Amino acid sequence: MPSLRPAIDGARLRKTLDGINAFGHNPQTGGYNRQGFSDADMAVRRWFEEEARTDGFKVRRDAAANVFVRYGPAEGPCVMSGSHLDTVPEGGAFDGALGVAVAWEALRAMRDAGITPAIAVEAVATAEEEGRFGGMLGSQAITGKVTRQWIDQATDATGETLAAAMRAQGLDPYAVLDAARPAGTIKAFVELHIEQGPVLEAGGTPIGIAHSVSGVSYIAARMEGRANHSGTTPMDMRADAFRGLADVAADIPSLIETIGTDQSRITIGKVDLEPNFPHTIPGIAEFTIIIRDTDESIMQALTDAVRASIESAARRHGLGHTVETKSWLAPVALDGRLEKLLGEEAKALGLAAQSMPSGAGHDAQTMQSLCPSALVFVPSRNGISHAPEEWTDWADIEKGAQLVLNALVRLSCETN
Structure with missing residues (x-):
């Protein structure tokens, strides 16, 4: 383990989240509209790629429009963290976007502290997680769970097909079939997300660690x-x-x-x-x-x-x-060893953490089919999500972000 303990830069993290939420904002409602493969969704992906590339990171996009930012060895496996950038119609500012911002901030914090991981760390912004077309296309593509039959039949609530929406953005829908990451190339996946429910706030608990996903x-x-x-x-x-x-x-x-x-x-x-x-x-x-x-x-x-x-x-x-x-x-049981590791890191930070199920679907449940996966929750005010009123206090965000950072350092720097 490294002797240095990197720290989250809260101001920089907030700036990243604000940058993401400059896309698709509706000032009349306060909501955000970055539905999967919409113009706003693709624009925020290009922005994220350019920001990370300008900051000196290696950036790659796959056929499903997942964006990967890598720190550490150029070759070999990685530890991955992130979430999604797309939203439901008139969604909130934190759902998905916060997990992407935290993952990228963790990479920058490690670099700033001079930590060179033994295993690369990748921040990912997954595509089409909110199910506009009925699935979680980005993480399903990473894990090889997309079929040609599913691509052919997938439509949104208006009747627009997935294939048409992707082609409108210059993407080949069938290239997604070749986007799968081989087994062993991702050693672990850690996702931070707002709880989207009232349990943590009601209990005054700053951290939730999911043991399963509905x-x-x-x-x-x-x-x-x-x-x-x-x-x-x-x-x-x-x-x-x-x-x-x-x-x-x-x-x-x-x-x-x-x-x-x-x-x-x-x-x-x-x-x-x-x-x-x-x-x-x-x-x-x-x-x-x-x-x-x-x-x-x-x-x-x-x-x-x-x-x-x-x-x-x-x-x-x-x-x-x-x-x-x-x-x-299908419902998924998440990795017990990662849950234990996160509990240990939370305890080291002096943070109370609650083991809990996730009632909402997340990329972590899909990723579990490929690699050990974990899901960290931070409280949602009044349990509100998928709405403009969605809010998480910044003090809680920084606690969750530091926990994810510490876990990624431990996972990427341990060699045994």
Whole structure:
């Protein structure tokens, strides 16, 4: 281990995060719009590459638009840290972006302290983590989990295909199939992320260390009835698509109670009604359902139950229906040895740390299939995320950043 202990430069870290968030900001709402493969998303990647290259680091981008910044030996394996730069529509300033900024700051802090790691350290800004097209394309590309079939069928909520969105940015979607990193080239992956929940803040705990990540089942459903006049059509003679949707929504609490656990989540997140006019009975309801749990068997049971609920509601209201599974990300247990190492480093810093599951999906769960992976949380004010009100206090950010830095030094400088 090196005798020098590098320190996070909080002002420099803040400047990096502010630089990232100069892209895609909506001053009217306060939100950020860097959806995967949008113009703003690609622009922030170019900015990040240029900033790191100007600062003297080796920079590389792969076919999936993942950006890698490397410090240490030019050849051989690496220890990797980072997160994503893309956002949900009108997202917050910290989700993903903070993990990228912290990873790059860790590299600069190591260099400033004169530490030459035995194993290279790479900061990564992954692509399309927020699931615009139904997966976590960047980390799935790194781990070799992308298939041609998935590329061919992946679409966003508006119907735009992944292939079209990538080609619009000058990218070859099928080149992603060759972006996988070989086994053994990444020794460990450490991701810092805001918690996106209320647990750490409620407990006054500055650090969370995830032991597992919930899986995600993403369903797209359509119910089709008959659009008709709202005043002249009797209630018992309607084929109201919204009533079918409402019945499915009303079933959710009982499904959780009878099948689920305290880690189960079912969310109807996007709804489109047609013709969507005040005086017309809805003829079509299209909606998404996201199902999460840390136990894959429970997640599967809930998915099956939701499909049965849709079928039952459609039959009850005389509706046609289709249900499509857009993506399936299995729950993952993260690496226990990395969790222990992070706990030791937190203790050395005098930081209380809570072992906890992650209810949200993150790149770490995908990376675990390729290398030992860990996920560090810092508190979210009021548990809010995916919204302009998302906030993490700067004192908590610096604690989490220092923990990640210390862990990366230990992982990259130990030779045994």
